[in-house]
Amino acid sequence: MISNTDWKFGAEQFVRTLPDKVFVHCSEKNMFRLTLDGVDVMGDRLAEEVLEVIQRKPNLQKISFVAHSVGGLVARYAIGRLYRPPKKENVEDSTNGTSIDDLKATIGGLEPMNFITVATPHLGSRGNKQVPFLFGVPAFEKAANLLIHWIFKRTGRHLFLNDDDEGQPPLLKRMIEDYGDCFFMSALRIFKRRVAYSNVCYDHIVGWRTSSIRRTIELPKWEDYINKEYPHIVYEEHCKACDTEQSELISTDDDSFDKLEEELVTGLSRLSWEKVDASFHTCRQRARALNDDGFVLEDVPHLTDFLPHLPSYPNPLHHSHAYAIVKQTFVGPEDAVAQNIVVHKDSPRGVHFRRAGPREKVYFMPEEVRACIVTCGGLCPGINTVIREIVCGLNYMYGVDDVLGILGGYRGFYSKNTINLTPKVVNDIHKRGGTFLCTSRGGHDTNKIVDNIQDRRINQVYIIGGDGTQRGAALIYKEVEKRGLQVAVAGIPKTIDNDIAVIDKSFGFDTAVEEAQRAINAAHVEVESVENGVGIVKLMGRYSGFIAMFATLASRDVDCCLIPESPFYLEGPGGLFEFIEQRIKENGHMVIVIAEGAGQEYVAQAMQAADERDASGNRLLLDVGLWLTQKVKDHFTKVKKMEINMKYIDPTYMIRAIPSNASDNIYCSLLAQSAVHGAMAGYTGFTVGPVNSRHAYIPIARVTEAPNTVKVTDRMWARLLASTNQPSFLNSNEMLPM
Ligand SMILES: Nc1ncnc2c1ncn2[C@@H]1O[C@H](COP(=O)(O)OP(=O)(O)OP(=O)(O)O)[C@@H](O)[C@H]1O
Ligand SMILES: O=P(O)(O)OC[C@H]1O[C@](O)(CO)[C@@H](O)[C@@H]1O
């Protein structure tokens, strides 16, 4: 399943990869309860939205769609509406100024390129095993067929093919032809590519057959297919258009495939499709590492993978006074850290990562090491501690004394001079907030950076930064490998948002939560001291509301916490205004904590703001705190005729700029030392971090493949709701994945 955050993340990747070439618009017209209105109503809204965008951006020339789940059907409906036939049909007269473009059909005037659906139920959801969570049990499937419209309203009827608007055939059937004034198939046909991504088993909601537009007998055997670059892709197929005039409908005795479904598959197969099948649970690379008991090691690269003759040396820690009496100085080659520690008696042992720590052998002579450290992205408490401990760790543990500081983030590699870092230079930097080396966004140019690494004869690169930085680190490692350089690339994850996957939490996060208490406390004191006081505290959290959630849980003074992962609404029963009124009546005051990324769609709508990005391609957020303050004020003074005392506090940068607290300081030291041990031992292309409290070396791709977000279906969010007793603003039964 795809969350809103995953979707936003995906959209950002397009812009990041092709910054000046694409404009990505994330549809906002069919959210939440609007997903129940039916595929046609949503399709009309989407068509209108696309036309608005085209009008706003007159330079657009081509158009592609990427749609998830029901969104794929909505997009198919919308293009049927947006189809514009060729303007001139008579090609013979080439003297009348008709341009060749006039002769082509378009989508809203633009050239259609890619039509991509991800887990879209193209054949509806009513056949056997088309909704995996019904487990293929006929009784459940039958009941769903009868009951689905109670839950998913009109959209449910469309999906289960039991709609009959004024005696018309079911909508999905209408959509395999041009029907009335909707050119469904003509529109789909003029796209250069049609791609259907589907999940071979584990999507839970949308079955494999329906999302891949196949009959049961056409489902391929995927177990032996290997895609080295994208291991989750387990099968790929280019299906040519199949002329239905010649091919008769395949009759089947198989109960699992009904006639209507057959008509849909036949109709859609009249066009060519690229089909991409994915599996996220039995990825082949991992499976190859499986033992009988299901043990999987997701290993990190080693310099000897591409430099097989690299000499090794005994680890200088053999003679270290620090480790002199340690019973087991070195981490065993087989030591691994389990990703999941809550398991069932009979379940496979599952994914593990290589345990971090010193190894018997190192692949660098200390006097040959020239290390460098760079810090990128936003600030976070503790960066200076990590810098300090890398410098001191390299020097005190391994006798390395050549460490360079790269100034001002990635671009500093090629645009600034370096500084020499010694234990003396960094001695007390951990007492200051910020980064001693300065930071920046943007400016990642892999070739220039690796050229510079080569020119300066740097052979260990320590990169401190968030998800974007780690992606940059992965590219540097790849280029280093391509050039066959003996350079270890170590990533140290940094983010105040705690949005990095796999690791337990990021450094500085605890400090941020602690500092946020002061702002919440101030808001509480303020609103407690006046009549009808409403305090709003905005905390950081672009896509992940962890700081807001933990600060709320820690404080006890917060009445309501709003985060990007949990949509909220203001008006009507169960809305925020009603809750504020109720709390003011009960307590005379209330405090709201809001993460900066929450409610962005509302603010954008209200301000009609353009989609602006920072130098790294991250979306620039609008001030949801100010917006909410104004909204609450207006509602109570104008609508409710009630005087309220609003106090808005924005402590975001104050929280980020402080030095780390004691526990984060210890955590930072461990991270730095683990990174140093890993690089000295020849590991590369890794990120270091705690997994279930044990430090591990994690392949960079694992920490960047998806952001860590608050799972509103997990117990922690339930604990928060139970603690504040705020409304959930959400009836999960009434939501469809879009
Ligand atoms: N996909 C990418 N490929 C290469 N470099 C990237 C990529 N994404 C971001 N970067 C680079 O990484 C650096 C930091 O990225 P970004 O500004 O997104 O912050 P971050 O590391 O995610 O940290 P945070 O979000 O916590 O502030 C920038 O210099 C940016 O150019
Ligand atoms: O320093 P900047 O560019 O204003 O970045 C602010 C952003 O950085 C973060 O602190 C970390 O990504 C976010 O919480 C916040 O939105």
Ligand SMILES: [Mg+2]
């Ligand atoms: Mg980031």
